[in-house]
Amino acid sequence: MGITLKRQIGSFFGNLLVFLLIIYILGPFLWMAIASFQGENELLKRPPSIIPQNPTTDNYRYVFTGEIPTAYEVKGQLRSRISQEARLIAPALKNSFIVAIVVMVINLLIGTPAAYTFARINFRGKALWYNFILGSRLIPVMAVAIPYYVIIKNLKLLDTYQGLILIYCALTLPFTIWFLSMYISNIPREMEDAALVDGCTPFQALVNIVVPLMAPGLVAASAFAFMTSYNEFLFARLITQSIKSQTGPVIIASIAGNPDASYSLISVCITLGLIPPLILAITMRKWLTEGLSASITFR
Amino acid sequence: MTTLDHAVIRRKAKLWDRLYPYFSVLLPILVIGLFTIYPVLYAVRISFYQYILTKPKVHPFVGLANYIEVVTSYYFRNSLINTAVYTVAAVIGITLFGLGVALLLNSKIRSANALRVIILLPWAIPAVVGGLIWKWILNSDFGILNGILYAAGFIKEYIPFLANPNLAKLSLIMAAIWKEGPLAAIFFLAGLQLIPNELYEAAKIDGGGGWKIFRHVTLPLLKPIILIVVIYETITAILVFDLIYVMTGGGPGDATSMISWFAYAEIFKNLNLGHGVALAVIIALIILALILAYLRIIKYEEVVG
Numbered sequence: 001m002g003i004t005l006k007r008q009i010g011s012f013f014g015n016l017l018v019f020l021l022i023i024y025i026l027g028p029f030l031w032m033a034i035a036s037f038q039g040e041n042e043l044l045k046r047p048p049s050i051i052p053q054n055p056t057t058d059n060y061r062y063v064f065t066g067e068i069p070t071a072y073e074v075k076g077q078l079r080s081r082i083s084q085e086a087r088l089i090a091p092a093l094k095n096s097f098i099v100a101i102v103v104m105v106i107n108l109l110i111g112t113p114a115a116y117t118f119a120r121i122n123f124r125g126k127a128l129w130y131n132f133i134l135g136s137r138l139i140p141v142m143a144v145a146i147p148y149y150v151i152i153k154n155l156k157l158l159d160t161y162q163g164l165i166l167i168y169c170a171l172t173l174p175f176t177i178w179f180l181s182m183y184i185s186n187i188p189r190e191m192e193d194a195a196l197v198d199g200c201t202p203f204q205a206l207v208n209i210v211v212p213l214m215a216p217g218l219v220a221a222s223a224f225a226f227m228t229s230y231n232e233f234l235f236a237r238l239i240t241q242s243i244k245s246q247t248g249p250v251i252i253a254s255i256a257g258n259p260d261a262s263y264s265l266i267s268v269c270i271t272l273g274l275i276p277p278l279i280l281a282i283t284m285r286k287w288l289t290e291g292l293s294a295s296i297t298f299r
Numbered sequence: 300m301t302t303l304d305h306a307v308i309r310r311k312a313k314l315w316d317r318l319y320p321y322f323s324v325l326l327p328i329l330v331i332g333l334f335t336i337y338p339v340l341y342a343v344r345i346s347f348y349q350y351i352l353t354k355p356k357v358h359p360f361v362g363l364a365n366y367i368e369v370v371t372s373y374y375f376r377n378s379l380i381n382t383a384v385y386t387v388a389a390v391i392g393i394t395l396f397g398l399g400v401a402l403l404l405n406s407k408i409r410s411a412n413a414l415r416v417i418i419l420l421p422w423a424i425p426a427v428v429g430g431l432i433w434k435w436i437l438n439s440d441f442g443i444l445n446g447i448l449y450a451a452g453f454i455k456e457y458i459p460f461l462a463n464p465n466l467a468k469l470s471l472i473m474a475a476i477w478k479e480g481p482l483a484a485i486f487f488l489a490g491l492q493l494i495p496n497e498l499y500e501a502a503k504i505d506g507g508g509g510w511k512i513f514r515h516v517t518l519p520l521l522k523p524i525i526l527i528v529v530i531y532e533t534i535t536a537i538l539v540f541d542l543i544y545v546m547t548g549g550g551p552g553d554a555t556s557m558i559s560w561f562a563y564a565e566i567f568k569n570l571n572l573g574h575g576v577a578l579a580v581i582i583a584l585i586i587l588a589l590i591l592a593y594l595r596i597i598k599y600e601e602v603v604g
Contacts, residue, residue, distance in 0.1 A: 011408060014403065014406065014408040014410075014411075015408060015410050017399075017403065018403060018408060018410045018411050018413070018414055019410070021400060021403070021414055022413060022414060022417065024477065025414075025417055025418065025420065025421060025477070025481075026417055026420070027436075028421075028429075028432045028433065028436060028477070029420065029432075031432075031436060031443050032432055043441060044441050045441075046440075046441070046446065046449070046457070047443075047445070047446030047447065047449050047450045048441060048443055048446050050443070050446075050447070110326045110327050111327060113323040113324075114323055114324045114326075114327045114328075116323070117319075117320045117323040117324050118324070121319075121320045122320075123320035123321060126320075129324060129328060132328070132331075132332075132335075133327065133328065133331055136331050136334070136335040138583075138586060138587065138590060139335065139338070139339060139583055140538055140559070140579055140582045140583050140586060141538075141540075142538075142540070142559055142562045142563060142566070142575070142578075142579045142582065143338075143339075143342045143562075143576060143579030143580060143582070143583055144334070144338035144339065144341075144342060144579075145566070146341075146342070146345070146566065146572060146576065147337060147338035147339075147341035147342055148334065148338060150341065151333065151334070151337065151338070166330065166333075166334075167334065169330050170330050170331050170333065170334035170335070171334075173327045173330060173331055174331060177327060201315075201316070201319070202316075202319055202320075203319065203323070227423060230425070231424065231425035231426070232425075233425060233426070233427045233541055233544075234540065234541070248425070249425040249427045249428060252425075252427065252428055252431065253427045253431070253544070253545055256431045256434075256435075256545065257545075263435065263441065266431070266435070267435075270428055270431065270432060273425075273428060274424055274428065277423040277424050277425075278420055278423065278424070280423065281419045281420050281422070281423035282416065282419075282420075285415075285416065285419060288419060289419070289485055289488075292482065292485045292486065292489070293485060293486070293488070293489030293492075294489075296486045296489055296490070296524060296527060297489050297490070297493060
């Protein structure tokens with residue numbers, strides 16, 4: 001009896017803890033989503049309504065079509081809180097998306113062969129190059145922010161996708177190469193050895209034998225590269241100047257930094273901006289978790 | 300004739316085989332090298348010159364003056380103390396959060412499965428956006444946290460979370476745990492799953508209770524992972540920037556001005572590149588020292604354990 005009671009209390013507290021954690025983790029996302037369906041006047045109430053009294057899609061309509069929400073016409077002064085900038089969120093997310101996809105593909109195309117070489121082939125200076133690649137990520141971004149800007153300016157790539165892509169490749173390739181080379185060295189090499197004896201080149205062995213075996217690792221590495229690029233802020237802020245190349249985080253931070261911007265519109269932008277990474281995190285959960293777990297338990 | 304052709308082909312193939320490794324790593328090394336060697340040289344050089352953007356024509360060599368001016372300034376001491384307080388609190392918070400969540404996920408509590416689905420979400424989003432969400436939740440006039448506390452009767456007046464020096468620090472730490480804790484949880488879970496079940500069963504047969512098993516079986520076996528998480532999160536905390544940029548802007552006053560923020564402010568607000576970059580070099584040295592210490596501990600572990 002004593003034990004079952006103790007167990008019941010334990011499971012009660014366990015469940016309570018899980019519940020509180022879910023609120024802590026999910027609450028901020030839910031509140032953004034809820035707020036994006038409310039009019040500004042409802043959000044500025046004390047206390048604001050957690051359950052929308054008059055749910056509306058007006059805020060979204062404004063962002064996509066420019067039609068001013070009716071809630072803003074109730075009070076004259078609220079009109080000024082309409083931020084034109086909010087309408088930039090769709091093109092900004094498109095920019096983020098294109099840049100992140102290209103960075104991801106480049107990581108796969110040039111990162112995978114490099115990782116394979118580091119994992120399997122001996123060549124002169126291998127340890128030196130490997131440590132150089134890994135060590136490059138230890139430099140605090142603040143130290144190199146200005147030189148990065150200078151490089152991109154000299155290459156005439158300010159305010160372009162190419163500039164962002166170049167920087168993000170430099171930021172993501174070290175992790176991709178390290179992660180994939182660890183992954184490859186955990187794959188038994190008998191099949192490749194047999195293929196090499198049969199006259200296969202290392203590149204053929206990689207493409208035909210190793211790539212199918214490392215598919216989960218490739219999925220995880222792609223997701224990491226995509227997320228790093230999609231989420232990066234400092235360099236994007238530094239080298240983009242117009243909506244031609246400004247990414248989601250830059251536009252969101254800029255709208256929110258405007259003291260006059262409306263909270264409903266900010267939450268629409270945030271909600272829209274979060275949809276891709278959240279979908280990725282939920283659908284790729286298995287691979288991401290395995291990839292992250294592997295990255296800490298690899299030896 | 301055919302034998303000659305074969306020989307040529309074979310020689311070419313051999314040359315290509317020898318060159319292939321270099322070729323395969325060339326592009327990544329070029330890209331990474333471009334954004335490593337030049338920037339580091341550039342940064343180190345700038346740190347020895349006067350580089351003030353409001354005086355664009357004069358760049359005299361000033362030796363260590365930038366370093367001395369930065370290190371002896373009030374703001375340096377202030378940001379160092381702030382960074383230390385924030386780092387210790389955030390690392391402890393993140394480690395405990397990660398460990399707690401990992402233990403729940405590894406337990407038999409069924410509702411924890413829901414946690415498994417959502418745990419990665421805060422980690423997956425941009426830090427600036429995470430910071431913005433928290434900033435608004437904590438808003439002193441319209442924030443939902445104040446709204447809930449007020450509606451529930453816990454407070455009579457709205458609390459200015461981000462305008463009070465101590466509460467602002469606490470708010471940053473809370474947002475950091477939210478953003479970074481999930482990664483720690485996944486790492487700890489990976490560590491827990493490496494512990495063979497037989498060990499727990501053996502401990503149970505020996506009459507160990509929950510806490511005893513945790514203390515004497517789980518914790519020692521988790522030590523290497525704890526070490527990695529602590530070092531990684533320490534580095535992340537020392538470099539914290541995005542959260543401060545959107546949540547507090549270093550304020551109120553200079554209560555949340557951490558060392559990375561200080562470097563940013565020197566470069567982009569005071570437009571004193573020399574100072575900012577000298578600071579960044581100092582940060583880099585601190586990080587390097589931490590990593591060397593970490594590698595030493597790992598080696599020590601390997602030798603001892």
